[in-house]
Amino acid sequence: MSNDNVVMDEADTRLLKLTQDGIPFVHSPFAMISEELGMTEEEVVHRIEQLQKNGFIRRFGASIGHRAIGITANAMCTWNVPDERVEEVGAVMAGFTEVTHCYERPRYPDWPYNLFTMVHSYTRKDCEYVAQEISRATGITDYKLLYSVREFKKTGVRL
Structure with missing residues (x-):
């Protein structure tokens, strides 16, 4: 305000x-x-x-340098979720401690995936395990894992 x-x-x-x-x-x-x-x-x-x-600072938060502590396997899990189940499934997916972001995105003719979850872990095998657990918990079996190969520095507004 x-x-x-x-x-x-x-x-x-x-x-x-x-x-x-x-x-x-x-x-x-x-x-x-x-x-x-x-x-x-x-x-x-x-x-x-x-x-x-007074609105000069929008957000004051913490972020962990996950790469610095050894968490180098980062997978964007893309899920093909029936539209009528997005809210329900998204809530389950977001409840996993390994999921740091959960977003609904539009589908495209050559890309049927509409729900995206970001998973951070120590190995790709760990990311795959988490995706399998999410799949079991939601019943969604059509998914792909896209791994990060490079991280860009995120910065906010600077004075």
Whole structure:
């Protein structure tokens, strides 16, 4: 919810610049940032909350560098799900802990698959096992696994 009368000050801008590329994965992630800004960790957290509340920050989340921890087998599982079962089947698929994304997409004349799940694991064999388990749980047997061969860096808006 944005408030058009609210403006960011210089400390807010510096805070965004210090956090936009991530925060350290440590016990007190805002300690270095608060030191750099000359304020307490509580003030840093409060400013982040206010920036979110006022619409300057849309989302403040965490993402794990899965490749850095050895999760290098990534499969986009594409499923041919009857249209009338997409909601039901999608909910089951999304419930698997190995599934990080679950999307419905349009079908095409040469591509009948309409439900996509992203599975991250340590080996291709693990990805195949997860797909088989999803297939068993949903009764959907028409699927393909597409493996990632290259990862591109995802970045948000930068100051």
